[in-house]
Amino acid sequence: MRAPLSWLREYVDLPAGETGRDVAAKLIDAGLEVETVEQLGRGLSGPLVVGKVLAIEELSEFKKPIRYCQVDVGDANGTGEPQNIICGATNFAVGDKVVVVLPGGVLPGDFKITARKTYGRVSEGMICSAAELGMGDDHSGIIVLPAEHAPGTDAIGLLEIVDEVLDIAVTPDRGYALSMRGIARETAIAYGLPLRDPALLDVPAPNTDGFPVEVTDRAACDRFVARTVTGVRPGTSSPLWLQRRLQKAGMRPISLAVDITNYVMLELGQPLHAYDRARLEGPIGVRRAERGEKLTTLDGTERTLDPEDLVITDRNGPVGLAGVMGGADTEIADAAAEQGIGEPGGTTDIVVEAAHFDPVAIARAARRHRLSSEASRRFVLGGDPEAAEAARQRAVDLLVLLAGGTAEPGVTQIAAPVTPRTVRMRADHPDRVAGVTYGREAVARRLQQVGCDVYGTDELIVTVPSWRPDLAAPNDLAEEVIRLEGYETLPSTLPRPPAGRGLTGRQRLLRRVGRALAGAGYVEAPNYPFLGQAALEQLGLPADDDRRRTVTLVNPLSDEEPALRTTLLPGLLAALRRNHGRGSTDLALFETGLVFRPTGEEPEAVRLPVDRRPSDEEIAALDAALPRQPRRVAVVLAGARELSGWWGQGRAAGWADAVEAARAVAREAGAELSVAADRHAPWHPGRCAALYASVDGERTLVGHAGELHPRVIKAMGLPERTCAMEADLDLLARAGAGGVSAPHVSSFPVATQDVALVVDAAVPAARVEAALRSGAGELLESLRLFDVFTGEQVGEGKKSLAYALRFRAADRTLTAEEASAARDAAVAAAVERSGAVLRGA
Structure with a gap:
């Protein structure tokens, strides 16, 4: 959300010398994420004035259109004589009012303006586009001003060019900050100043004379209000102040009616939509789409609707995708003409709609159609359902004021009964959460500042405002108190662990193994625990190998790796291949991590409740549905194990090094390994060692080590004679249950x-x-x-x-x-x- 400082001052009387960076610092202390403070008009200096085009001479001897213009700039040049200016733009005519920078002025980017000869004429200044003034990226033509501004008027103040804009990253729990109203409230709290709430308007009571509306799905649309404005002057342009506020907030002015709806959305956080009443057939409806229905949205795309989509309809079918984007069939004529569709000047009667939709339904529709809009963002983050009436009235007032329209007396309102949300909280709960004594008065005052009503003494009954759907539990209220009192006031305290506790035996073993392998020259290379069938094919695993039985994710990060790994080797070998391809020829990598070994007999997982703590039986049932997750250790080697040098010849890594890595791991576990020849994919059948240890008194296979099969090396693009080891760390820990004992040092000779x-x-x-x-x-x-x-x-x-x-x-x-x-x-x-x-x- 981009918040111009000049607009913010309309709601909060900030100190005169307060800069955007000062305000940003206050908002950051209050918990908002202000990413940047953009300084508009930086480096701009006048004279920059309004000019009236008196004459235009077309210079046709050049390859591109060049115009030699006479421009009246009043007394801004000190003589009262017209300025002669060369300009390449063609979007203005004689009599138009334009923006002119005179010699001596400086444009953003330290572009100094002087009188200079160009195209065979002397140009005494420059007629400016929005991009040249830092007002936007539009280079297509110069700025044409409304006719009422006199030549010589200061354009810097007229266009509000110099300003500061706070760019705020709105987190999901702070949807109210997607409006100037919400940001102004936070600013007022931060400075301890009163707020002029733009939503405090006189709203007429609903009656039966309004535009007819039928809401079929009340669960997805719990509020829908509408009002009609007639006699709107077609083709009326938005005033400069309105256009500039939209531009500073990152939106492009389109037409007066659309600009007003966008302006009110930015101001109050409530999305609106304006319909051309002449294009509506019958009452407005709100329902779920029917299978196969189509809708052409305002972006010109025809979309096939899903039965879960919530749509706005008239008698002819869908006219808008609710909460996401309106339809082209009922678009305001001036807005359509602005986009090259139809002729301007056709809309005189406008139906203004404001509604509140289910966030989940809007989020799914926006994702389904890949159509994220400013409106959908606000609905998804939880807008204020009670702001619809004020937003509708604000838009109607602006249409009457700026477009000469008349508001019809009919007022439509369909609203479900609203029960105030209350949260019970001990008055000292924020104290206990923060470890700071705030006191009941400070807690109540801070909650009242964010819009809550607070009753009670020792136990507070807090009525949450409609614009804060995130406040649902005592901890939410405690967070509000803590952030407004200041995170910097919280003491720095270290947690005190209970005496006698430390790392578990498994954790200590994991650290010892990591240190031992690192000491032996291996580099740890953790990998994502995801796996694809292609990797199992490259390893040459038999069809009945247990490692082919995988747990498939419902929503994987990559369709190429949809399963959880059953072995550590694919990830490690991919890391080895990647590093070898980048010039590292002598490699020794290791990883310790979980693998996932389903048996196929796990019961179906149960969904845990979210409204209470799960019972021990429910947690046990969920655990029973999980696959086995043994922790394993693996190493891979390639290239030289010992380097050549003046001391002698080096040595290439071989299968014996992989076996020795297993012995090093076993020593850290206090286990004794025995080794036997074996045939086991993906190892070479003549260079594969099976690793055995005594687990619970029985000789148990704990892993394999050796040189990889040539076919595997070729399939995976690995260096020749690549070796690997993988072992079950949990089994080794059980084999060495006695732990590692210190060696006895004898004083007698050997x-x-x-x-x-x-x-x-x-x-x-x-x-x-x-x-x-x-x-x-x-x-x-x-x-x-x-x-x-x-x-x-x-x-x-x-x-x-x-x-x-x-x-x-x-x-x-x-x-x-x-x-x-x-x-x-x-x-x-x-x-x-x-x-x-x-x-x-």
């Missing part, structure tokens, strides 16, 4: 023994490692595979696994015999369980 075992190539290293651990006994501190060898020396179909075993006792220094005995026991167990042969034996 004894290191190396063994190399030859086994069949198909024997997993994990089986050999498990056998060594079980045979070594309690003296074994750690076990590490440091070499894998294949070749002629070990035989075809064989491999050599070299392990480093570290032995240490907690209470003594081990002897060489004890260490060797433990090593021999470990080797014996490996020989027995995996068929290993001690290399070199």
Whole structure:
């Protein structure tokens, strides 16, 4: 909403020196969002005067129309002689009154005017367009003024060029601020000044002689008022003050009748519509549209109506889309002519309508037809239903005053009974909300300032004004008190959490995992939790894979990703591809987040009540309808894992790095992983590891890691040999239920023994490692595979696994015999369980 400061002063007697920025600061303190304060006429200086065109000489020797004009500017030039001015516009004639800037004047943009020779003539000034004066964007022609203004009159004051305009972003809970009346009320409260309410008019009582109206859908239209003005002078132009106020508010003047309805809408916040009575057939009706009905709206578009659309009708059918836009068939003739439709001067009798429509119905119609209008915005945000009579009367008064019309005595009013809305609130409720003692008197005074009636002492009965539909609960009233008393008066207090509380175990694990992966060189890359079937196809998932069973959103952000993710990999791989495409070749990304795994057996979700707190049973029923939402962790890698340099050769990321990332996560959870070969999409069948952990005493699959399948890499446009890991963090947390314990540091020396075992190539290293651990006994501190060898020396179909075993006792220094005995026991167990042969034996 654009609010000119000069217009605002009409309702509030602001101090003379108060600027637009001063007013904006006050309104911002009161909770309104003032985005900018535009200073109109900045840099403009005179002489800028009214001129009368005395003669026009057409200069035809140039490629474009050029006119050499003699213009009477009165005594503004100091001589009383006409000014000779070159002008390229053709929308004026001899005898017209125009706006002239004389030599010595400066136009916005620091454009200085001097007498200069151009097109073979000396031009002594400039005839101005609206754009050149900063009054709008219209370059099509110069400004033609009404004939009553004398040559030499100061045009800066006449056109109200110098002004300040506050541009206010109106939030959904402050629909009243879409009017000068609402902004003026906030300004008056902020300055502690009285308000001259423009809605305080003498409104005649309704009678049976008004224009006939039939409202079929009273739920969607609870108020409809109308009155007829006859004898309007056709073709009458809007006065300059009216045009300028509309322009400053961001609207284009069209014709007097339309300008008046727009002006009253801006002034009072109540949309109106003016009908040419001669074009109306029978009574005005309000009803829902019938299927297949069509309406050509004022923008010239023929629209097929929906049965839910609320329409204004006459005997011939729809004449307007209620609350959104009128129809072309009953448009005022002058307005139609302004848009190049029909001839001007035909409308003499006008029916002025004001109504209040259901916000939901208007919002749906505007969205359905993609037709947002100034009227629909005001209805959607909840206008004042009781402003219709005042707005209608204001428009009628202006038509009588400016167009010479006569208001017919008939007054139409259809209105549903209105029960005042009341809210009960303890007088100290704002105090308890804000933590500040305001007192009963301050609370009552602030509520009265916004238009409420307040009764009671300890408990207040507050009657809410009709223009504030957002005030429905005690907290709403408390907010009004707090914002008007000033947010800056609220003390800064830190919340005090109850003693003994902190992060949950799950939260601590999540942080440890993030720190561990970041320390290992991974970068966190959170993604949106949305998924499309195309991504699942690219991953090559089998048709019966559980990850293909998704939860589909009713209103997704993108039609290409309508479902909730069942795996973290698509988002991470897309991030890797995007970064690789932008020149980052060495990548290691990770993400922790929820996935959504429906079983298909979830009960139908219940709708929770909004008029009370849901019961525990209702909340439990809603939770039961939700899919499983396990938290998972995933990493993706590509490029170099270790960079080359003077220190030596680097190393490319491989499947083992993905497995090690899983081990790092498991260590933070206090779980121990075992690894086995597996075939699982989207991993390479020969480079895929299944990750197992002991969960509740059972060996449980918790994830997979390895190198992605070449077909997946090609389908997703990924770098070669891209690797990935994904695991269930919740299962790992259960596997490490004992938590992470601090390591024991022994003061006794360690004894290191190396063994190399030859086994069949198909024997997993994990089986050999498990056998060594079980045979070594309690003296074994750690076990590490440091070499894998294949070749002629070990035989075809064989491999050599070299392990480093570290032995240490907690209470003594081990002897060489004890260490060797433990090593021999470990080797014996490996020989027995995996068929290993001690290399070199």
